Amino acid sequence: MTFWDEIEQQALAARRKMVRSGELLGEDEFRERLRLSESQLARMLQRGDVFAIEVDGVAYLPALLATLGLDLRRLYSICRILVPAPPSCRLGYLSSRHANLGGISPLEALREERQYRLLRQMARAYAAEWVRTVVTIYVGSYEVEPRDIEPTLTAAHEVDPRVNLWMRAEDALLSGGYIQPCGPYATASEATVFVSRQPAGQAPPIPEARIAVSIVDGVAHANVVCHEVSTYKLDAIRVADEDIVGVVLHVVVAVRKLSL
Template sequence: MTLWDEIGQQALAARRQMVRSGELLSKDEFREQLHVSASQIAHMVAKGDIFTIEVDGLEYFPSLLVAPGLDLKRLHSVCRILVPAPPSCRLGYLSSQRANLGGISPIVALQDDESYRLLRRMARAYAAGWWRTSVTIYAGCHCEEPADIEPVVTAVDEVDPRVGVWRRAAGAIRSGGYIYPSGPYANANLASVFIALHPAGQATATLEARVDVNVDDGIAHAHVVRRERPAYTLRAISVRDTESIVDVVLQVVLAAGKRESTRRSEKANS
C-alpha cells in the first residue's frame, strides 16, 4: 500500500465516522432540516449555496450547513465563494478557526457585520489558491508548447477559475504572484502564447487558449484558438508604443477580452 492509499483510507474512515455521528446527513435528512424540496436542494447545489461530501459512492450534506441560528443568506454567499476548493476542503475551512479571522471560525464570523466582510475577502483568497492561471510566451510560431526552447516569460497567478480567461491572463502578466524571468524582455516579430488553468496538486493542467501573434511595422495581428470554441482573428492592434513582446501580448489579451465581452453582450441583447 502506498502512502497516498493509506491517506485515502484514513480520509474515508473519517468520513464514515462523520456519517455515524450525524456530522454528515443524507439528502432526505438534510432536506427535512432545511425545509425545502428535492428540486430546491438540487438548485442550491448547482448554484454552490450548499455542497455534498461523497462517502462510499453516496452524497451526504454537512450538518454544519443547517446548524441552528445560522444566517443562511450569508452562509450561502460564502459557500459560493468557496466553490473552487474541493468539497472536503470547503467543509474544513468553514469548521475550523482561522488566524486571519481573529482566531474564530467562518461560521462564527457570519454573526458580525465586520467579521463577515473580512470573511468574504479571506474566503476569496483561500478559494483562489486552489487554481492557478499560467501565461507562457514563446518566441516563434508553435502549435504546441515546445520542449526544446525556453519561454520568453512565464507568468502565474492564483485566481478564481470562474473569472474570465482573458481577465485572469492579463492579471498574471501585470501583477501575478510568479513571473520568470523578471525582465527586461526583448522584442519579437512572432510569438505563441499558451494560457492554461492548473488545479492544485499534481492534476493535469487544461490549455484554455493559444494565441499566435505576428508584429509587422508596429501593428500586431493575432489569431486566437480557444478550447471547444471556434478560432478567430482579432482586428489589427497598434503596438508602436510597446517596449517588448510581453507588452504586445498584454495588449492582445486585453483586446481578446474586450471582443468576447462585446460578443456576449450582443448575444444577450439579440
C-alpha cells in the same frame, strides 16, 4: 501501499466517522431538516449554496449547512465563494478557526456585519489559492504547447477561475506573483501564447486559450482560439519597438476589452 494511498485511506476513515457521528447527512435527512424538495436541493447544489462529500460512493452533505439558528443566507453566500476549493476543504474551512478572522470560525463570523464582510474577503482569498491561471509565451508558431524548448515567459496568478479569462490572463502578466524569467525580453516577429488553469495538487493543467501573434512593421496581428472551438482575429495593434512580452500584454488587454 504508497504514501498517497495511506493518506486517502485515512481521509476515507475520517469521512466514515463523520457519517456515523451525524456530521455528514444523507440527502433525504438534509432535505428533511430544511424542508426542501429534491429539485430545490439540486438547484442549491448547482449554485454552490451547499456541497456534497462522497463516502463509499454515496453523497453526503455537511450537517452544519442545515444548522437552524445560523444565518443560512450568509452561510450559503460564503459557500458560493468557496466553490473553487474541493468540498472536503470547504468543510474544513467553514469548521475551523482562522487567525485572519481574529481567531474565530466562519460560522461565528456570520453573526456580525463587519466580521461577515471580512469573512467574504478572506474566503475569496482562500478560494483563489486552489486554482492558478498560467500564461506561457513562446517565440515561434505552435499548435500545441511545446515540451522541448524553454518558454520566453511563464506568468502565474492565483485567482478565482470564475473571473473572466482575459482578466485573469492580464492579472497573471501584471501581478508579479510568479513571473519567470524576469527579463529583459527579446523582440520577435512571431509568438504563441497559451493560457491554462492549473488546479492545486497533482491535477493536470486545463487549456483555456491560445493566441497566435505576428508583428509586421511595428503592427501586431493576433488570432485567438478559445477552448479549441471559437476563433477570432483581433484588429491590428500598433506596438512600435516593444519586446515580445509587451506586445503580448497589449494583445491580452485588447481581448479583455472585447470580452467584457
